Amino acid sequence: MRSRIIMSMLAGATLLASTLLAATPAQSAVGSATPARTAQSGESADVPAEFGTDWHDPITAAPPVTRPDHTKSCEVTVAKAQFKDFTPYRGTYAPPGDCGTRWSKVVLRLDGKVKGRQFDRLGHLHIGGVEVFRASTPQPSPDGIEWSVEKDVTRYSDTLRTTQSVEMLIGNVVDDTYTGILDVEVTLTFYVGRPDAETAKATPDRVLTLQEDDTLTTPRNSERVIAEVYATGSGGGCEEYWYLTVPEEAPYSCKADEGPYREVRIEVDGQLAGIAAPFPTVWTGGWSNPFLWYVVPGPRAFDIQPLRYDLTPFAGLLNDGRPHRIEVSVVGVPEGQTGWSTPVNVLVWQDAKREHVTGALTKVQAGDLANSSTYTPGAEHRLDTDGSHRLTVAGYVDTSHGRVTTTVRRSLANISTHTWSDGENPDALDATWSDDETVTVDGRGPARTTRVQRSYTMDGTTTLGAGDRLRTVLTLGDRATVTETRGGRRTAWSRLDDTYTGDATYTANVPRDQRHAVGTTSERYRAYGSGGCYDRSLVSVQGVLAEDRMGC
Secondary structure, three states, rough: OOOOOOOOOOOOOHHHHHHOOOOOOOOOOOOOOOOOOOOOOOOOOHHHHHHHHOOOOOOOOOOOOOOOOOOOOOEEEEEEEEEEOOOOOEEEOOOOOOOOOOEEEEEEEEEEOOOOOOOOEEEEEEEEEEEEEEEEEEEEEEOOOOEEEEEEEEHHHHHHHHOEEEEEOOOOOOOOOOOOOEEEEEEEEEOOOOHHHHHHOOOOEEEEOOOOOOOEEOOOOEEEEEEEOOOEEEOHOOOOOHHHOOOOOOOOOOOOOOOOOOEEEEOOOOEEEEOOOOOOOOOOOOHHOOHHOOOOOOOOOOOOOOEEEHHHHHHHHHHHOOEEEEEEEOOOOOOOOOOOOOOEEEEEEEEEOOOOOEEEEEEEOOOEEEEOOOOEEOOOOOEEEEEEEEEEEEEEEEEEEEEEEEEEEHHHHHOOOEOOHHHHOEEEEEEEEEEEEEEEOOOOOOOOEEEEEEEEEEEEEEEEEEEEEEEEEEEEEEEEEEEEEEEOOOEEEEEEEEEEEEEEEOOOOOHHHOOEEEEEEEEEEEEEEEEEEEEEEEEEOEEEEEEEEEOO
């Protein structure tokens, strides 16, 4: 079962706004092509009684990266390596000589293969110091799997126009037990031409990174500034499962003084500038049950999307030509504990008709951080968490086309109930996160407002029963609603609903060939709105792709 497929995950609701709200229904940030061999609607698949030594290659239901038709393209290999340890691949990228420097789209593609036995691993790709891709890997079958990931990286065109250094690392351990070597190749495909209006609007003039002292110097004519933070809690410790941590008084293996509430915040010169809820990514070994993820991974697992912060209210301050300190921190992580990676890119749009754009920060209003985790002891231990935070930031810039005022309002909330018995068996979590962001831009003409309402859910239970049969039942949700208005009138809208469900059982504490694993996993990815509709459903049973249906 080695059909070549293209993985895809959500690119973030902000990018969804610039795609579903445009003419095409499929979001352009990342994509997944229809696999070469699946059980389509009306067909049947031969489903074995249990997992064997081979299964279908990983697949997701998310839409493909759209590509320009009838356009000249060039392909450049960025990295080609076998990852056996923690030695990074280093090389040099050069832009395509036959495709110029103006592109309508740039698509990154990772092709990978691995066989034997291996954990899921986390990796990144830097070009010129800019993080363009972050991903985790699937766990292989004994016979081996192949997988691919595609991502729209057009917004990094500024970096890709010149020769750059390349660093890629997927940290891995290979020994007599864990035999899987990660064999990967990454390419970029450049499509010549003028980008459409939405792509051009979403592509910055400059892509910057922080200096070693975490400072940033922007061009003095910046009129819009967006920070990207590829935040991941990982590394094998408890922050990999931060949503399950408990205060010290609760008898559970993963501790955090203030419980599971996490918030990724960004500061400019010590001033709070943005807050965001981290996405609760479940890696492909998550919830103690790899059989949940062999064919259908959880949302975003193979293409980790950055948190985005609109720092435009700070543009007038940043434009003074001096370095400014940009710091990212994660609320809730115990002091001195590692486990989070937070690399930063800064995207800048410039005013071509001004050498210096002046302005001012006019408002920073942060609400009190509410974070309550209440532990209730008993035969069933229970932790109830309720956390929330609000922030409003406003500022203006005086551009060549007049004064433009940007106001950013963001509110976060997390409600969860974590229950477990002695021995952490069973162990259950029912959690919801919300991240509601409204950006209003008021300048020449009616005010433009974009509201993005993000919601993430996790509802699961793991139980170790008779005969050491370990069962995990889990549902994950990744949802977003985007609304654009101008002068109070709705001009565009979109909705995303990516839902994963899984139920898998295997015998624990025995060799791999004695696990007698069974499992059914499914994903339905729906994206619809004023730009169109996309709807795809997948079902995998015992490693066989039993259903692949298209809607709309």
